[in-house]
Amino acid sequence: MTAVTAAPKGIYLDNNATTRVDPRVVEAMLPFFTEQFGNPSSIHSFGADVGKAVRWAREQVKALLGAEHDSEIVFTSGGTESDNAAILSALKTQVGRDEIITSAVEHPAILALCEYLAKHEGYTLHVIPVDSLGRLDMDAYAKALSEKTAVVSFMWANNETGTIFPIARLAAMAKKVGALFHTDAVQAVGKIPLDLAHTDVDFLSLSGHKLHGPKGIGALYVRRGTRFRPMIRGGHQERDRRAGTENTTGIVGLGKACELALAHMEEENTRVRALRDKLEKAIIGQVSHCFVTGDWENRLPNTCNIAFEYIEGEAILLFLNRMGIAASSGSACTSGSLEPSHVMRAMNVPFTAAHGATRFSLSRETTEAEIDATIAAVPGIIEKLRGLSPFWNKDTAKAESFQPAYS
Amino acid sequence: MWNYTDKVKEHFFDPKNAGVLDDANGVGEVGSISCGDALRLMIKVDDATDIITEAKFQTFGCGSAIASSSALTELIIGKTVDAALAVTNQDIADYLGGLPPEKMHCSVMGAEALRAAIANYKGVELEEDDHEEGALLCKCFGIDYGMVERAVKTNKLNTLEQVTAYTKAGGSCKTCHEKIEEALAEINAAMVAEGTMAAAEAFVVGAAPKPKAPASPIVVKKPATASAPVQISPLAAQAEKARPAGLTNLQKITLIQKAIEEIRPQLQRDGGDIELVDVDGDTVVVKLSGTCVGCQMSSITIQGVQAAVMEKVGRPLRVIPHTALATA
Numbered sequence: 001m002t003a004v005t006a007a008p009k010g011i012y013l014d015n016n017a018t019t020r021v022d023p024r025v026v027e028a029m030l031p032f033f034t035e036q037f038g039n040p041s042s043i044h045s046f047g048a049d050v051g052k053a054v055r056w057a058r059e060q061v062k063a064l065l066g067a068e069h070d071s072e073i074v075f076t077s078g079g080t081e082s083d084n085a086a087i088l089s090a091l092k093t094q095v096g097r098d099e100i101i102t103s104a105v106e107h108p109a110i111l112a113l114c115e116y117l118a119k120h121e122g123y124t125l126h127v128i129p130v131d132s133l134g135r136l137d138m139d140a141y142a143k144a145l146s147e148k149t150a151v152v153s154f155m156w157a158n159n160e161t162g163t164i165f166p167i168a169r170l171a172a173m174a175k176k177v178g179a180l181f182h183t184d185a186v187q188a189v190g191k192i193p194l195d196l197a198h199t200d201v202d203f204l205s206l207s208g209h210k211l212h213g214p215k216g217i218g219a220l221y222v223r224r225g226t227r228f229r230p231m232i233r234g235g236h237q238e239r240d241r242r243a244g245t246e247n248t249t250g251i252v253g254l255g256k257a258c259e260l261a262l263a264h265m266e267e268e269n270t271r272v273r274a275l276r277d278k279l280e281k282a283i284i285g286q287v288s289h290c291f292v293t294g295d296w297e298n299r300l301p302n303t304c305n306i307a308f309e310y311i312e313g314e315a316i317l318l319f320l321n322r323m324g325i326a327a328s329s330g331s332a333c334t335s336g337s338l339e340p341s342h343v344m345r346a347m348n349v350p351f352t353a354a355h356g357a358t359r360f361s362l363s364r365e366t367t368e369a370e371i372d373a374t375i376a377a378v379p380g381i382i383e384k385l386r387g388l389s390p391f392w393n394k395d396t397a398k399a400e401s402f403q404p405a406y407s
Numbered sequence: 408m409w410n411y412t413d414k415v416k417e418h419f420f421d422p423k424n425a426g427v428l429d430d431a432n433g434v435g436e437v438g439s440i441s442c443g444d445a446l447r448l449m450i451k452v453d454d455a456t457d458i459i460t461e462a463k464f465q466t467f468g469c470g471s472a473i474a475s476s477s478a479l480t481e482l483i484i485g486k487t488v489d490a491a492l493a494v495t496n497q498d499i500a501d502y503l504g505g506l507p508p509e510k511m512h513c514s515v516m517g518a519e520a521l522r523a524a525i526a527n528y529k530g531v532e533l534e535e536d537d538h539e540e541g542a543l544l545c546k547c548f549g550i551d552y553g554m555v556e557r558a559v560k561t562n563k564l565n566t567l568e569q570v571t572a573y574t575k576a577g578g579s580c581k582t583c584h585e586k587i588e589e590a591l592a593e594i595n596a597a598m599v600a601e602g603t604m605a606a607a608e609a610f611v612v613g614a615a616p617k618p619k620a621p622a623s624p625i626v627v628k629k630p631a632t633a634s635a636p637v638q639i640s641p642l643a644a645q646a647e648k649a650r651p652a653g654l655t656n657l658q659k660i661t662l663i664q665k666a667i668e669e670i671r672p673q674l675q676r677d678g679g680d681i682e683l684v685d686v687d688g689d690t691v692v693v694k695l696s697g698t699c700v701g702c703q704m705s706s707i708t709i710q711g712v713q714a715a716v717m718e719k720v721g722r723p724l725r726v727i728p729h730t731a732l733a734t735a
Contacts, residue, residue: 348711
């Protein structure tokens with residue numbers, strides 16, 4: 001078992017990308033590969049016990065979401081499948097309505113899907129902008145809502161900046177015009193307390209690997225009474241809402257991960273938040289020409305996105321990586337595209353800073369020693385790279401005086 | 408993460424010849440901060456022997472951009488100016504043991520900076536300057552025909568996607584794809600005529616999916632202002648021509664004043680304020696006050712003011728804060 005519980009090497013501050021599976025989750029899953037391998041649909045005892053475990057997992061997910069019924073939870077392969085299933089179902093059930101509303105800062109699982117539907121299947125798409133802090137333009141949203149709106153989809157929290165949208169209010173507004181409301185809560189679930197039963201949210205997507213569960217498992221919350229058309233048809237699993245033999249090991253793992261997330265919720269919002277604040281304050285205090293992106297008063301407790309001006313994100317990540325620190329960047333170069341991330345552009349972060357946007361995302365596994373080591377490493381890296389930058393000269397920006405041949 | 412060679416990593420983590428060369432007699436600057444990479448190459452040439460004795464660089468960019476700059480300096484030090492001119496982007500990539508296809512533009516940037524630095528040393532405009540009107544192909548990244556031509560010829564490119572990977576042209580708004588395809592077909596045809604490319608491999612317009620029409624006319628960015636260093640842009644003369652003669656100075660200032668008045672209420676709501684200090688050519692100097700002073704978002708505010716002012720006046724302008732001017 002040592003292989004399973006061995007602590008990872010290096011300082012991992014990229015928990016919004018994925019998290020380490022909690023050893024207790026692995027432990028819960030293991031019997032379901034070997035002793036309890038049965039198919040939960042089977043009548044014999046090999047299957048029946050597994051069926052019980054799946055039901056228990058559904059309870060655990062329900063509890064974390066604050067949902068009313070466990071039958072509202074549909075297990076899927078992850079966040080992207082949940083997003084697709086929700087949007088496509090909503091469009092099928094909302095006959096006579098052909099408009100979709102979403103935001104400019106959504107994850108590609110939503111944006112790419114909605115853009116495809118608008119381009120190839122004739123739906124009208126409203127993409128609601130955000131302000132420079134990543135806050136949704138409420139006026140534009142109110143204006144876009146109408147009797148023609150089939151579905152609204154807004155993320156609960158942004159993956160790059162951690163900015164939280166007022167989902168309960170947004171869902172209530174959608175309900176008023178009879179639109180269905182979906183939220184991609186992949187980043188929010190497990191990090192902030194949720195109380196779905198008392199909202200107007202119809203669909204919610206979550207993913208196991210963002211909350212110390214395994215990859216390849218997720219869930220879609222479908223409110224009781226919300227009409228649903230399955231995306232994957234076949235057997236009767238998940239009450240006919242998602243066919244295919246259950247990923248029992250994944251489901252058991254996701255259930256355990258949700259139970260642990262709920263148990264650690266307070267820690268996430270106190271100790272982890274304090275570490276994040278410490279990291280952020282120290283970096284902003286020691287490094288000039290950098291700023292926090294997103295709505296710093298209203299964001300996930302684990303996320304910190306700092307834009308360093310006049311240097312490029314990939315270079316920062318490579319240096320951090322050499323020192324054993326894992327972070328991520330909204331810079332163009334890391335993704336292979338040529339422009340900085342759509343989230344930075346939507347917030348109108350200037351190019352001088354967008355290319356240097358660096359995200360540190362913590363988790364309950366992050367220690368104070370790791371944060372101290374990161375605080376010690378970052379200023380030197382920034383200084384070294386600025387020393388190479390033609391836009392920088394002896395501690396000051398000099399972008400004004402650098403006028404390249406083509407620009 | 409990218410699959411960088413050990414050589415790339417070596418030149419990124421410990422770049423050779425990074426920094427400023429104070430007694431440089433040739434300086435080449437390419438790229439821009441909005442593209443995500445920029446390079447200033449400084450060379451010192453011995454007048455008697457024509458040999459490049461020293462070369463240094465400053466680079467804003469990703470790992471491969473910094474490594475390409477470092478490799479470039481190593482390649483050209485000790486070479487005569489003419490021998491250095493023969494160094495291509497492929498030589499830079501080869502020196503580094505190869506670059507990922509999406510990163511080839513970093514090596515192209517190095518080759519372009521070298522040409523610019525040598526032209527600057529010789530005190531001439533870039534040779535074979537065939538930058539006619541409209542020669543700027545990609546507006547987003549400022550890539551002109553000459554640069555695409557050199558990349559296509561050196562690397563035997565024959566698809567639009569390759570041109571984007573090597574030069575970045577067409578990688579952003581994509582409205583220039585038709586122009587790039589036409590240029591690519593023309594350059595490939597010339598290569599077939601020269602015998603450097605087989606006719607069957609040449610790109611032909613229409614062979615690709617139907618291209619989109621360009622969305623907007625080319626807007627050439629303004630040339631450097633007086634405070635700028637050596638202006639070696641082949642676009643400088645063209646920019647002057649492209650400038651509309653429509654507005655008088657007074658009309659322009661009135662429009663700028665109007666745009667700023669419209670922004671003020673937003674700033675005042677947050678306890679800040681803005682006033683117009685001066686207009687000097689295409690430079691608009693403003694003064695931020697109240698909570699705007701020292702606000703970490705003030706650079707974003709300036710960006711917003713610039714966008715509003717440019718929209719009102721209908722031409723490229725640069726807005727700078729009053730303090731930045733004082734220290735510049």
